Amino acid sequence: ALSPAAAEEEPDGEALVNALNGVFGDHKMRASHAKGHCITGSFTPAEEAPSLSEAAIFSVPSSVIGRFSIGGGNPKASDAAKGARGLAFRLTAGDGDSADFVTLSVPMFFARTPAQVVGFLEARFPGEGGKPNPEKIKAFADANPETTHQGAWIASHPVPASYASTNYWAIHAYTLTNAEDTTTTVKLKLLPKAGEVGLTDEEAAAKSADFYSEELRSRLANAPAEFELVAIIGEESDPTDDPTARWPEEERQSVPLGTLEIGSLEDDATCDATMFDPTNLPKGIAGPDKDQIFPARTPAYAVSFSKRAN
Numbered sequence: 001a002l003s004p005a006a007a008e009e010e011p012d013g014e015a016l017v018n019a020l021n022g023v024f025g026d027h028k029m030r031a032s033h034a035k036g037h038c039i040t041g042s043f044t045p046a047e048e049a050p051s052l053s054e055a056a057i058f059s060v061p062s063s064v065i066g067r068f069s070i071g072g073g074n075p076k077a078s079d080a081a082k083g084a085r086g087l088a089f090r091l092t093a094g095d096g097d098s099a100d101f102v103t104l105s106v107p108m109f110f111a112r113t114p115a116q117v118v119g120f121l122e123a124r125f126p127g128e129g130g131k132p133n134p135e136k137i138k139a140f141a142d143a144n145p146e147t148t149h150q151g152a153w154i155a156s157h158p159v160p161a162s163y164a165s166t167n168y169w170a171i172h173a174y175t176l177t178n179a180e181d182t183t184t185t186v187k188l189k190l191l192p193k194a195g196e197v198g199l200t201d202e203e204a205a206a207k208s209a210d211f212y213s214e215e216l217r218s219r220l221a222n223a224p225a226e227f228e229l230v231a232i233i234g235e236e237s238d239p240t241d242d243p244t245a246r247w248p249e250e251e252r253q254s255v256p257l258g259t260l261e262i263g264s265l266e267d268d269a270t271c272d273a274t275m276f277d278p279t280n281l282p283k284g285i286a287g288p289d290k291d292q293i294f295p296a297r298t299p300a301y302a303v304s305f306s307k308r309a310n
């Protein structure tokens with residue numbers, strides 16, 4: 001018989017991937033962020049970075065492979081539609097230390113727990129006529145108000161004009177540890193050197209579904225796309241267990257950690273051969289202890305990776 005504890009167990013990687021497939025279909029591609037572009041580049045740490053973290057990635061230059069993507073499991077999603085963009089990247093430092101960051105163009109996630117991820121997605125499963133039932137979506141939102149923050153943020157912000165003209169957030173709280181064993185709780189944010197550039201609704205409506213491809217190709221032919229990685233320093237009142245909750249980052253100190261320079265497009269096969277894993281972090285940087293989403297990601301990514309043909 002099921003013990004009460006087992007009945008309350010959080011969904012595993014398989015259940016999370018099944019819920020994504022239930023909304024987007026099973027395309028034998030990434031169950032989320034199916035559409036994207038592989039890129040390569042470099043990361044140069046800022047002078048201040050070693051004062052926060054002893055990780056080699058924050059003291060010596062790294063090579064980078066990464067991938068820009070459109071959130072969701074639809075491989076034909078339009079680049080001109082509102083939604084989260086992704087930037088995943090792996091830094092490999094001279095000594096072989098590596099770190100993966102898997103970030104979104106939004107400052108919060110849509111769920112606080114894996115069960116909410118499944119509930120949010122199940123409420124959006126296509127029903128009669130292939131469309132989700134708006135009443136189910138509303139009932140879930142009413143019962144789980146924190147799952148509405150991300151959608152509200154997306155609706156009130158423009159579609160980025162380019163993958164290179166938007167901020168990206170790692171969302172979870174991280175702990176940085178320096179060589180003196182001093183720890184600092186931070187959120188990580190990437191700011192585009194090109195500035196934030198968004199499209200008006202009219203401009204977005206005039207764009208083709210794949211306009212980011214050509215935009216990225218011509219941009220990188222001229223110059224690298226650069227981002228500054230900053231650590232936003234947490235204060236006592238800032239939650240570290242809830243990825244749906246923002247910190248008041250405008251009121252927080254931030255410390256530059258380095259410059260991510262994306263130099264060229266890379267064969268997609270290079271990214272498809274691997275899986276960006278947010279828990280792949282070296283000594284000197286760690287993910288949150290009590291955030292339930294952070295540890296749920298790796299098993300879901302592993303299931304998706306094992307099932308995809310690309």
Ligand code: HEM
Pocket residue numbers: 016017020029030031032033036067068069085086087088102103104109114117169170171172243271274275276293296297300301302304305308
């Ligand atoms: C429990 C919550 C989550 C689930 C179930 C989930 C699920 C997935 C899955 C199945 C993939 C495809 C992995 C692969 O096949 O390699 C993926 C990719 C991705 N996820 Fe998540 N995710 C979650 C949370 C997050 C969060 C919090 C962020 C951002 C902070 C995020 C950002 C991304 C990005 C950027 C990619 C694309 C990686 C690539 O380009 O290869 N996800 N996610």
